[in-house]
Every structure is written in C-alpha cells, then in structure tokens.
C-alpha cells in the first residue's frame with residue numbers, strides 16, 4: 322500500500338525552479354532511498370513533504386495516507402505522523418540525553434492537547450523503548466548532548482523524532498560525517514525501526530550504504546527524478562550509478 326504519494330510537484334525558491342515535476346511514492350513498511358549528488362534537490366524534496374517553506378510548492382499534490390497535505394502547515398503534517406530528522410541533527414547541546422528526550426515528550430503532550438481535532442494518536446515511542454533501540458543513549462543519559470559523538474547525536478536526533486507518533490520517518494543524511502563502524506550502528510537502528518513497522522524515507526549521499534538497506538530507490542538530478550526502481554536494479558545499473566551518484 323502507498324503511504325506517501327508525491328505527484329508531479331514543482332518547488333521554487335523565489336523564482337528559482339528547483340524541484341521539477343517530481344513524483345515519488347513510498348510504500349507502507351518499506352525503506353525508500355532518495356539519492357543524488359550535492360544540490361540535486363534531496364533536502365528540498367523532504368522540506369516540501371514536511372510542509373517547510375521555502376521552497377514553495379506551486380503545483381502538484383502530496384498525499385499522505387490518502388489525505389491531501391500539500392497546503393497544510395508543518396505542525397499539522399507532523400501531527401499526522403511525518404517526522405523529519407534534518408541534516409543538522411538539531412539536539413540541545415547544553416541538555417543531557419535524558420533532558421533532550423524529556424523535552425520531546427513535553428512537546429508531544431502539548432501537541433496532543435493542541436491538535437486533538439486532527440485525531441492525534443498518542444503512539445509515540447516511550448523513553449524505555451527508545452533506550453532499548455539505542456542502548457548507547459541509555460549508557461549516556463546524563464551526558465550533555467553537545468559532548469556526544471556525531472553518531473550518538475544522530476541516534477539522539479532519531480530518538481527525539483520517534484518520541485512523537487511517527488508513521489513516516491524521513492532522515493536527511495544520517496550517515497554524514499560518521500566513521501564506517503558508527504554508520505553500521507545507525508544502520509542497524511534504522512533497520513530495526515523499519516522492521517518494527519515505521520516506514521522510512523532515507524536521503525543519503527552515501528549511495529552504497531543506502532542501497533544496502535533500501536527496498537526502493539529514487540535518484541535525483543537537478544530537481545528531477547532520473548531513476549526509480551528496486552535497490553537491486555540500481556545496484557546493477559552501473560551507468561546510472563556512475564553518471565548520477567559517482568559510485
């Protein structure tokens with residue numbers, strides 16, 4: 322079943338037409354990878370889906386779980402169960418791991434009362450479940466987030482996102498700047514989150530690592546989709562890989 326359906330959207334930063342006639346769909350329960358070089362439009366695509374502006378979506382339609390969310394504000398989209406972990410991994414540096422998670426919990430409860438009319442389901446993951454996914458965070462619960470390693474900060478950013486009810490988890494370059502061994506730890510966490518039923522849209526520059534865990538892949542170039550298909554198909558398509566991904 323299709324969970325997210327992006328239909329022929331055009332996205333603009335001012336007059337610059339960055340996302341061009343872009344369509345993609347994400348099936349329930351799958352890991353879908355969105356790949357492409359620097360500036361291809363990956364982050365912009367995630368921002369369009371999350372309702373963040375800019376870019377402005379001037380045509381096309383985005384449907385989530387059968388509902389048209391194209392013109393909804395980002396708070397409403399978040400409440401519907403779409404979480405975005407941005408490239409910058411926004412964690413509160415001066416707060417401990419536990420405090421970061423507690424804050425996410427408070428925000429969730431507040432959202433719960435504010436947007437009850439949107440049929441908010443209080444299904445966010447509990448702190449103890451989160452610590453089970455990320456034992457490393459449990460060990461470091463009283464450490465200030467700013468002193469965590471890059472990989473640990475990535476785990477905390479994902480953990481915060483999971484604290485709110487999440488049906489679709491969008492990760493923007495979770496492997497960026499991480500050593501291979503840490504990539505593996507984050508990768509395992511993503512796999513488990515997926516196996517437990519959360520649908521994932523994974524943006525990565527590290528195409529080889531992303532193809533390994535993805536079911537389906539999209540490749541973007543200058544704001545357009547230039548490849549879509551099963552991960553195995555992309556793995557076997559040397560021409561596309563060399564031309565658009567440099568691998």
Ligand SMILES: Nc1ncnc2c1ncn2[C@@H]1O[C@H](COP(=O)(O)OP(=O)(O)OP(=O)(O)O)[C@@H](O)[C@H]1O
Pocket residue numbers: 334337339357358359360361362363364365366375526
């Ligand atoms: N706020 C903005 N205003 C104007 N142009 C922007 C803005 N944000 C991004 N762009 C442009 O849109 C294009 C796509 O950028 P985007 O960040 O989506 O690429 P990306 O695929 O995520 O790249 P990277 O892998 O480097 O993160 C780039 O040419 C970028 O310069």
Ligand SMILES: [Mg+2]
Pocket residue numbers: 363364365408493
């Ligand atoms: Mg980006």
